[in-house]
Amino acid sequence: MPSNFPSRVHELSAEEQSIYRQLDPSRIPQHIAIIMDGNGRWAGKRALKRFLGHQQGAESVQFVVETASRINLPWLTLYAFSLENNLRRPKSEVSFLMKLLKNYLIGNVKRMNDNNVRMAYIGRTYDLPQEVQDTMQWAMEATAKNTGTTLTLALNYGARSEIVDAVRRILTDLTTEAHTRGCSVEDLLGAGALDSLDESTLSRALYTGHMPDPDLIVRTSGEQRISNFLLWQIAYSEIYITDRLWPDFRGLHLLEAIADYQRRDRRFGGLNENSDEKIDTLQPVSELETEIATELAPPRELSRR
Numbered sequence: 001m002p003s004n005f006p007s008r009v010h011e012l013s014a015e016e017q018s019i020y021r022q023l024d025p026s027r028i029p030q031h032i033a034i035i036m037d038g039n040g041r042w043a044g045k046r047a048l049k050r051f052l053g054h055q056q057g058a059e060s061v062q063f064v065v066e067t068a069s070r071i072n073l074p075w076l077t078l079y080a081f082s083l084e085n086n087l088r089r090p091k092s093e094v095s096f097l098m099k100l101l102k103n104y105l106i107g108n109v110k111r112m113n114d115n116n117v118r119m120a121y122i123g124r125t126y127d128l129p130q131e132v133q134d135t136m137q138w139a140m141e142a143t144a145k146n147t148g149t150t151l152t153l154a155l156n157y158g159a160r161s162e163i164v165d166a167v168r169r170i171l172t173d174l175t176t177e178a179h180t181r182g183c184s185v186e187d188l189l190g191a192g193a194l195d196s197l198d199e200s201t202l203s204r205a206l207y208t209g210h211m212p213d214p215d216l217i218v219r220t221s222g223e224q225r226i227s228n229f230l231l232w233q234i235a236y237s238e239i240y241i242t243d244r245l246w247p248d249f250r251g252l253h254l255l256e257a258i259a260d261y262q263r264r265d266r267r268f269g270g271l272n273e274n275s276d277e278k279i280d281t282l283q284p285v286s287e288l289e290t291e292i293a294t295e296l297a298p299p300r301e302l303s304r305r
């Protein structure tokens with residue numbers, strides 16, 4: 001586990017350290033996922049072409065990854081290219097993004113290794129250009145032995161199709177098992193396969209089956225939506241939205257997001273630890289009627305108006 005490695009907090013910049021000192025190191029999230037948005041707007045504000053916004057965005061990726069590795073964040077997942085980006089953006093922009101990704105990987109594998117970062121991918125990556133896939137594979141193998149932060153790039157990714165792929169995988173596995181056992185799928189379903197299919201079966205069949213769900217999801221550039229990212233996995237994630245555009249986002253801002261996260265009260269649908277009421281000291285509702293009437297009645301001055 002990354003947490004067994006010597007701390008690299010001293011490598012943070014002075015500004016980052018001043019925020020890190022406010023954090024509780026025992027409550028650093030296990031997994032942060034980021035929707036990197038605002039590259040186009042960043043470029044537009046400077047009367048530059050959108051491409052330059054993406055290029056600057058790639059710089060932010062490396063800054064943020066290195067800060068994440070210095071604080072021993074185990075999992076960082078970045079939404080780099082969605083299925084919808086692939087289908088709906090002009091061909092020239094898509095091919096620029098592919099070139100940028102390839103150059104980014106070639107140019108940064110050494111830095112990934114220097115920072116003990118392991119690279120991984122999620123999404124329908126088999127539909128990306130072959131030369132991009134080859135570079136991705138190379139970068140993944142070249143960093144496979146690293147034990148620090150796992151940087152997962154979501155590429156040609158869509159959460160709904162991830163769920164579809166998971167269901168297909170479950171059905172394929174079931175068909176294979178029936179074949180191996182020499183029985184029908186129906187036989188297996190009747191013999192308990194249907195009853196034992198639960199949330200953990202689906203979680204394990206997702207691209208992220210080996211990862212913990214994100215504790216924190218960050219979105220840059222102020223948009224308040226999830227855009228088909230990790231829909232299943234973020235059921236209980238804390239959401240942090242910043243107006244900062246992705247090309248202006250740095251490690252410092254990741255630490256600010258973690259500070260904000262640490263101020264939240266995560267309840268996962270329950271109550272917080274201090275809210276356990278002792279049943280034997282609870283008063284019957286009939287004895288509380290006056291109290292309820294006073295609490296719920298509008299203040300007199302208001303009700304007279």
Ligand code: FPP
Nearest residue numbers: 036037038039040041054057058080101104
């Ligand atoms: C949104 O900006 C961002 C993307 C389409 C993809 C993110 C890509 C990068 C950060 C650069 C390359 C990444 C890697 C890993 C090398 P937008 O164009 O939607 O911005 P806008 O909403 O302001 O137009």
